[in-house]
Amino acid sequence: MAALRRLQPHFLLFIVTNQPGVSIGEVTMANVQRVNDHVVSRLREAGIEIVAVYCCPHQRSDDCACIKPKPFFMEQAAREHGVDLARSFTVGDHPHDVHLAHNAGATGIFVLTGHGEKHRDELGADDIVAKDIEEAADIILSRRNQRSHATTH
Numbered sequence: 001m002a003a004l005r006r007l008q009p010h011f012l013l014f015i016v017t018n019q020p021g022v023s024i025g026e027v028t029m030a031n032v033q034r035v036n037d038h039v040v041s042r043l044r045e046a047g048i049e050i051v052a053v054y055c056c057p058h059q060r061s062d063d064c065a066c067i068k069p070k071p072f073f074m075e076q077a078a079r080e081h082g083v084d085l086a087r088s089f090t091v092g093d094h095p096h097d098v099h100l101a102h103n104a105g106a107t108g109i110f111v112l113t114g115h116g117e118k119h120r121d122e123l124g125a126d127d128i129v130a131k132d133i134e135e136a137a138d139i140i141l142s143r144r145n146q147r148s149h150a151t152t153h
């Protein structure tokens, strides 16, 4: 949370998430929303404001418009919240979080925490890798003349 607290003064913070369990009937959208609401309220208690949570409820074989790494939700954030994608970042532990940034014209940072270590081989040589979200925040802040930020998980 310290990383998000450092980023917040300079960026709008978003969560972009794929929840294919909804499509296969494993969880309901209401379940997902409850979990998201819980995350957002915990962060709010810690002084971190998430502007929006964007959730794709489909599985890849549904061929929807919104699944990561399609830039659908980042483009929505740009429209709805005036986010400048060229000056935005994604942070995530799956290659599709980095590809999401590429597809939206933003900068992706891959973190090795969570699933990150497992997927490291799937990254390109030029992709930015951070050991955790704290280091991702360091990288972002060192490059910042940016105002907007998308965070993913």
Ligand SMILES: [Zn+2]
Pocket: 056, 057, 058, 064, 065, 066, 067
């Ligand atoms: Zn979708």
